[in-house]
Every structure is written in C-alpha cells, then in structure tokens.
Amino acid sequence: MPPPRTDLSAFAAALASHLPGTWTSGYRQHSAYGDQFPLDEKVWDVGHVHWAVGVFILGHDAHLHGPDGQQLCVIDRPLHLDQFLVSPLKPEDGVKPHHFVGVEEPNGIKVGNDPLRAAAAVTRRVLPRYQDALAAVRHSARVQPDPPLRPAPPEVDQVLTLTRYADGALGAPYPTVPAEARDALYIHGFQYHPHQGAFLLPAAYGPIGQALRFQAVAQQLAARGIGVNLRHSPPPPVAGPTLNTRAALPGSTPVAHRR
Secondary structure: OOOOOOOOOOOOHHHHHHHOOOOOOEEEEOOHHHHHHHHHHHOOOOHHHHHHHHOOOOOOOEEOHHHHHOOOEEOOOOOOOOOEEEEEOOOOOOOOOOHHHHOOOOOOOEOOOHHHHHHHHHHHHOOHHHHHHHHHHHHHHHOOOOOOOOOOOOOOOOOEEEEEEEOOOOOEEEEHHHHHHHHHHHHHOOEEEEEOOEEEEEEHHEEEEEEEEHHHHHHHHHHHOOEEEEEEEOOOOOOOOEOOOOOOOOOOEEEEEEE
C-alpha cells in the first residue's frame, strides 16, 4: 500500500474552517485496503470521485461535518499530488434506497491545495447542489417512508390457461376455455379444431406473431376479470431400443433395433 500523504489531515481541517457555518474535520488512516470499502457506498458522486474511491488505494480520508447534517469527504486526487477531491456524502438519518430515486447526485469536485480557494469552490459549486439533493431525499423520506412495493394481483374467479405445445401451436382444450373468453380468442386468430377438441393459434404465425396475439388476448380478458396463464407442454417421451425377436434361430442372438 502506498504511504498516505501527510498533508491531507491539515488540509481538511483548514478547509473546514473556511466553509460557511460551523464545520469540524475528522481524519482517518486506513490500516487495510478494506477500510475504504464503506466509503464507496457513502460517496454521493457518479463521476471522478466515485471512480477514484473504487479504483485506487487511498490510504486515508477525512470527513467534514457541517450544519443540518451535511457531510463532505476529502481524499487525495490520484496521480495529482497537488490536488484533492471533495465530495458530498449520502445522508444516513433514516433514509432508504428508494428515497434517492429521481434525485440527481450532487457530485464532488477537484480542488487545489490552497484551503481558502478550495473552500470558495466548494461553497459555490458543491454545497448548493448538495443542499438541494439533501432536501429532496429528506422530503421523499417524509412522504414515502416505506418502499413503493407492487401490489399483489387481484383474485379472479375464472382463469384461462394456454399451453404451448411441442409442435409450436398455442392453445387450450375446449372444456377449459371460459365461455366469456371464446370471442377474444376468435378475434385474435385462435381457431377451434373439433378433431383435436381445442382452440389453437397455429405455429405459422411465428413466435412474434403469437406473442402479440397472446398479449392482446391477456389484456382484453384482464379487463373482464379473467386471468390468463401460459404453460409449456412436456416433451414427448423418447422411445428406447426394443429387441427384434423375429425368426430368432436357436443359438443366435436377437438384434436390437430402434423404432
């Protein structure tokens, strides 16, 4: 592991002293590479700061704590000894992953090693976006504390189960088709085959044509409160070898043949 730069702690403390409001700085040296893994989840950035945290061995970092729960992370900028990266950190006060949906990342910036100039850049370019993003996430947490889970499907009294047969046809035996569903099948290309006792959509429509017709049938029947399932028929059993016992001569061995 490369030795950490010794000026990161001093720079972060000086940067905190020049930011608006009351900010404090905390320095952390990494004893192992894995110490920086939690930072990868906390950095609120989708650009070069997140890339640097995920690709390079940092060795150390500094956290700044400011007004209204604001937090900034300061790390060395890889491959640039005279620059640092400053990025907002995601809030942790009761927010959940779904609260970040639709909120644009505030992202971090690179700054030079002059704390006064760096503080001016952070104040102008980082904090306004960060405060807006924090407000949006916290508002989402207030109005929607729980994830927007999808509801279970409604119970239905009738269900049509269509089967994809081994020959490519799609259909259902006539007795299993609800009377209210038959016209929808006719309209979308299903044909009744009396000698097979089933409504069938021929394989000649092709996979795409069948899929479109199946979707149209499902939407039309769902509007009537009829559920639609799709199943695949099991493949036909494979015949095994049989023995040809015709004209077996005394002392001869019967010859096996396949059907």
